[in-house]
Structures are given as C-alpha cells and as structure tokens.
Amino acid sequence: xxxxxxxxxxxxxxxxxxxxxxxxxxxxxxxxxxxxxxxxxxxxxxxxxxxxxxxxxxxxxxxxxxxxxxxxxxxxxxxxxxxxxxxxxxxxxxxxxxxxxxxxxxxxxxxxxxxxxxxxxxxxxxxxxxxxxxxxxxxxxxxxxxxxxxxxxxxxxxxxxxxxxxxxxxxxxxxxxxxxxxxxxxxxxxxxxxxxxxxxxxxxxxxxxxxxxxxxxxxxxxxxxxxxxxxxxxxxxxxxxxxxxxxxxxxxxxxxxxxxxxx
Amino acid sequence: xxxxxxxxxxxxxxxxxxxxxxxxxxxxxxxxxxxxxxxxxxxxxxxxxxxxxxxxxxxxxxxxxxxxxxxxxxxxxxxxxxxxxxxxxxxxxxxxxxxxxxxxxxxxxxxxxxxxxxxxxxxxxxxxxxxxxxxxxxxxxxxxxxxxxxxxxxxxxxxxxxxxxxxxxxxxxxxxxxxxxxxxxxxxxxxxxxxxxxxxxxxxxxxxxxxxxxxxxxxxxxxxxxxxxxxxxxxxxxxxxxxxxxxxxxxxxxxxxxxxxxxxxxxxxxxxxxx
Numbered sequence: 001x002x003x004x005x006x007x008x009x010x011x012x013x014x015x016x017x018x019x020x021x022x023x024x025x026x027x028x029x030x031x032x033x034x035x036x037x038x039x040x041x042x043x044x045x046x047x048x049x050x051x052x053x054x055x056x057x058x059x060x061x062x063x064x065x066x067x068x069x070x071x072x073x074x075x076x077x078x079x080x081x082x083x084x085x086x087x088x089x090x091x092x093x094x095x096x097x098x099x100x101x102x103x104x105x106x107x108x109x110x111x112x113x114x115x116x117x118x119x120x121x122x123x124x125x126x127x128x129x130x131x132x133x134x135x136x137x138x139x140x141x142x143x144x145x146x147x148x149x150x151x152x153x154x155x156x157x158x159x160x161x162x163x164x165x166x167x168x169x170x171x172x173x174x175x176x177x178x179x180x181x182x183x184x185x186x187x188x189x190x191x192x193x194x195x196x197x198x199x200x201x202x203x204x205x206x207x208x209x210x211x212x213x214x215x216x217x218x219x220x221x222x223x224x225x226x227x228x229x230x231x232x233x234x235x236x237x238x239x240x241x242x243x244x245x246x247x248x249x250x251x252x253x254x255x256x257x258x259x260x261x262x263x
Numbered sequence: 264x265x266x267x268x269x270x271x272x273x274x275x276x277x278x279x280x281x282x283x284x285x286x287x288x289x290x291x292x293x294x295x296x297x298x299x300x301x302x303x304x305x306x307x308x309x310x311x312x313x314x315x316x317x318x319x320x321x322x323x324x325x326x327x328x329x330x331x332x333x334x335x336x337x338x339x340x341x342x343x344x345x346x347x348x349x350x351x352x353x354x355x356x357x358x359x360x361x362x363x364x365x366x367x368x369x370x371x372x373x374x375x376x377x378x379x380x381x382x383x384x385x386x387x388x389x390x391x392x393x394x395x396x397x398x399x400x401x402x403x404x405x406x407x408x409x410x411x412x413x414x415x416x417x418x419x420x421x422x423x424x425x426x427x428x429x430x431x432x433x434x435x436x437x438x439x440x441x442x443x444x445x446x447x448x449x450x451x452x453x454x455x456x457x458x459x460x461x462x463x464x465x466x467x468x469x470x471x472x473x474x475x476x477x478x479x480x481x482x483x484x485x486x487x488x489x490x491x492x493x494x495x496x497x498x499x500x501x502x503x504x505x506x507x508x509x510x511x512x513x514x515x516x517x518x519x520x521x522x523x524x525x526x527x528x529x530x531x532x533x534x535x536x537x538x
Binding site for chain 2: 124125128129130132133134135136137138139140144
C-alpha cells in the first residue's frame with residue numbers, strides 16, 4: 001500500500017512539475033514576444049543571428065537534402081517501375097519532399113546544428129554571468145540576446161527547408177533522369193502538373209515555420225533556464241535536441257492531420 | 264521620471280533597514296541595517312555563504328527583500344517597476360567576480376557597450392570616451408584584444424572600465440580581488456579607490472581580502488549568519504577585540520566561525536573502530 005502511495009505521489013509530483021515547467025516556458029515565450037520589438041528595430045542584431053543559425057547551417061542542409069533526394073530517386077524508381085509508372089518519379093520525389101521530408105528532416109537537422117548552438121551560447125553566457133552583467137547595465141537580456149536568436153531561427157527555418165527540398169528534388173532528378181534514364185520531360189512536366197502551390201508548397205512552408213518557432217523557443221528557453229554549470233549547459237543542449245525532435249514529429253502529425261486529411 | 268529623489272547631499276546613498284531574505288525555506292539575511300554615503304568605499308566581509316553576495320544583489324535590485332527596505336538614492340528598490348529599476352541601474356556599475364566580459368566582443372566593444380545602448384553619442388565621441396576609460400585602467404593598448412586573450416587581472420580591469428563607462432553614482436564590486444596576483448591585486452585596489460574619488464561616487468565591495476581592504480576602504484561591515492555582527496572604520500576594526508573580527512583579521516582556523524561543518528561527534532561514527 002505504501003509503495004502504491006509513494007508511486008502515486010511521485011507521479012503526481014512529476015505531473016505538477018511538468019505543468020509548472022510548461023507554464024514557465026509559456027510565460028518565457030510571451031516575454032520573448034513582448035521584447036521582440038528591438039529585434040526588428042535593430043535589424044543587424046537579428047541578421048547576425050540569421051547568419052549564425054541559417055547561413056552556417058546551409059552546408060549540412062544542402063548535403064543532407066542531396067542525399068535524401070538521391071535515396072528517394074532510387075527507392076521511388078524501384079517501386080514505381082513495378083507499376084509501370086516510373087515517369088511519375090518527379091511527382092513522388094517532389095511531393096515527399098515538399099509535404100514531409102523537407103520540413104521534418106530540415107527541422108531535425110536545424111535543431112541539432114543551430115538549436116544546440118543557441119542553447120550552448122545562451123547557457124554559457126548565463127554561466128559566465130554575462131546575462132547578469134547585461135541586466136545590471138540596464139540592458140534586458142531577453143530583448144538583446146534571446147529575442148534576436150529566437151527570430152533568427154524562426155526566419156531561417158522555412159528558408160532552410162526550402163533549400164533542402166530544392167536540393168532533394170535535384171538529387172531525385174540526378175538519379176532518376178541522369179543515372180537511370182527516366183524521361184526528362186516527363187519528370188518535370190508531371191511534377192508541374194501534380195504539385196499544387198497552396199496545397200503542397202504552402203502547407204510545407206507553414207509546417208517549416210511552425211517547426212522553426214518550436215525549435216527556436218525550445219533552444220532559447222533551455223539556454224536561459226539551464227543550471228549555470230558545465231553539466232547544466234550540457235544537459236540543456238541534450239534537452240534541446242531531444243525535445244525539438246519530439247516536438248517536430250508530434251507537430252508534424254497534428255499539422256498533417258489538419259492539412260492533408262481535412263480533420 | 265524623477266531619477267534623483269534625494270536632494271540632501273548628506274543623506275545616505277544606500278540604506279538598508281531590517282532587511283530579511285530567504286531562498287525558499289533557507290533564511291540568508293535576518294534583519295540587516297546598513298548605510299553608505301557618497302564618497303565612501305565600504306567593504307562587506309564575512310565567511311563564505313554568510314550572505315554577502317546576496318546583500319550586494321539586493322542593493323543592485325537583482326533580488327527583492329522578503330521584508331525590510333532597500334533604498335538607493337532615496338528610492339525603495341522593492342517598489343520600483345522594471346523600467347524604473349533599469350533607470351536606476353543606469354546610474355550603477357557592477358564589477359562581477361570574473362569580469363563577465365562579453366566573449367564575442369573585443370575589449371573596445373565591451374567598454375563601448377553601455378554607451379552604445381544608453382546614449383545617442385556619435386561614434387567618434389564614443390571612441391574617445393572608451394579610450395579614456397581604458398586609459399584610466401591602463402589598458403588603452405589592449406583595445407583590440409578579445410576577452411580570451413586577457414589575463415584574469417586584465418579582464419577585471421576591462422570590466423571595471425566598462426562598469427564606470429556611464430560615470431555611475433554607485434559602484435558594486437563582487438569579490439574584486441579573488442584570484443589576482445599581488446601586483447594585479449594592488450592595481451585593482453588603487454583603481455577602485457581612485458575611480459570612486461574621481462567620480463564622487465559610493466562603492467560597496469564584497470571581499471575576503473582583509474588586509475588589502477583595510478588599507479583602502481572607509482568603513483567595514485562584518486556579516487555572519489545573516490546579520491551584521493561588527494562594523495567600524497579600518498582603525499576600529501584593527502583595534503577590535505570582538506572574537507569574530509579577530510578570527511577574521513588574524514585568519515584563525517577556529518573560533519566563532521567553526522572549522523568543522525556541523526556533524527555528529529566523530530566518536531559516535533567510529534564506535535565500532537575505537538572500541
């Protein structure tokens with residue numbers, strides 16, 4: 001009986017901690033939005049963060065996009081040729097990338113590359129009292145440090161997902177048309193006929209924007225909230241990557257349900 | 264917004280009355296009274312974990328007192344809005360224990376940071392001001408270095424130049440001498456005194472370094488167990504027969520501040536071995 005009570009108590013405490021944590025993170029999110037004005041008034045601060053989060057992630061995004069496209073080309077051709085539909089390879093590659101793989105894989109890579117870097121940077125600034133020093137100089141760290149990094153991530157993410165998808169389609173073309181010999185005209189014309197801008201492209205952009213908000217929020221919050229020790233920063237980085245990955249996959253399911261199944 | 268509330272030049276710049284503070288259930292300060300006047304350099308001393316840094320953070324408005332009053336220039340910090348607190352902090356400077364320089368900025372940009380954030384001065388004027396501040400701490404030649412290229416003492420001096428960039432009325436120092444070699448320690452001590460006198464400001468420093476501090480400050484407060492246990496001018500402190508002050512000044516291992524952390528008697532743990 002005692003064991004059952006202790007287990008229930010532990011579960012209850014975990015649930016309360018979870019709700020507190022989520023509430024605190026939500027208040028933090030609102031505070032970041034409230035102090036976001038400076039990110040746009042002093043644009044160089046945000047552009048600098050777009051460079052660090054976006055431009056420096058470009059190489060890994062383009063290389064990954066190319067490989068994903070190459071694999072999609074191979075797998076897609078193998079499946080489609082069984083049904084005599086190998087000409088539809090362009091449709092399959094482009095829809096897979098624009099609707100799903102582009103936003104999701106780019107989001108996961110973005111969380112690993114840029115999200116972890118943002119958490120580490122803010123966490124180390126906290127550990128070395130730089131945020132506290134800024135606050136003592138009457139400069140709000142939420143406005144000066146956190147908000148530009150948040151918006152840098154939010155702006156970068158859809159652009160990176162678009163680059164990922166474009167590179168993936170190029171990879172699919174390279175394998176399908178150049179290497180295997182699928183008809184070039186059929187590859188592109190079927191893609192143009194089947195891909196709808198609003199239904200496929202725009203929904204993919206919306207997904208990548210939502211993932212950008214989620215990953216950037218998680219990354220800045222974990223950095224700001226971490227224990228100011230080496231171990232604390234390291235744990236915060238791990239949490240950023242794990243929570244971001246889970247958030248992307250869960251949000252993808254929810255968004256897909258609404259966008260493509262008409263729920 | 265009225266920034267200078269106190270018109271009486273003899274009124275204390277900082278006044279704490281019956282200040283209590285706790286982290287959750289753990290009470291850190293249990294009724295502290297303290298005053299600091301303009302032109303004074305005041306040291307707050309005490310053993311590790313006695314609440315000195317908490318006191319400094321209360322004066323800087325980073326923490327709010329559980330009860331009692333923390334007044335700076337006549338304004339009760341506990342009642343200030345965030346904007347009013349930031350307006351007050353523009354007139355304060357704080358030197359952190361390890362400098363807390365922004366690691367992505369050069370020495371020049373670190374010192375220029377508060378000027379760029381809080382003034383509309385043209386770049387040429389900011390440059391001249393920064394060079395003057397760096398000259399005052401003897402590091403004009405290090406303006407283009409990054410914080411990672413500085414020694415601990417140099418980083419502390421750059422942080423000092425940054426802290427006085429806006430000519431504050433109140434300077435707060437958190438362990439300014441920790442980890443410094445004797446030369447850097449002497450330089451830092453002299454700078455604290457010189458800058459305070461030049462600015463006509465008040466300075467409060469939390470420190471363990473009794474001998475350097477007694478040669479530098481105007482008044483000393485000793486904190487133990489969350490209360491002020493002794494206070495006085497350096498001469499009074501040197502002549503004091505208070506057991507706590509003597510233990511601290513003479514660096515004795517045991518005394519009112521016990522050598523051992525509270526624990527059950529050793530014999531009770533070694534019964535099986537010693538029997």
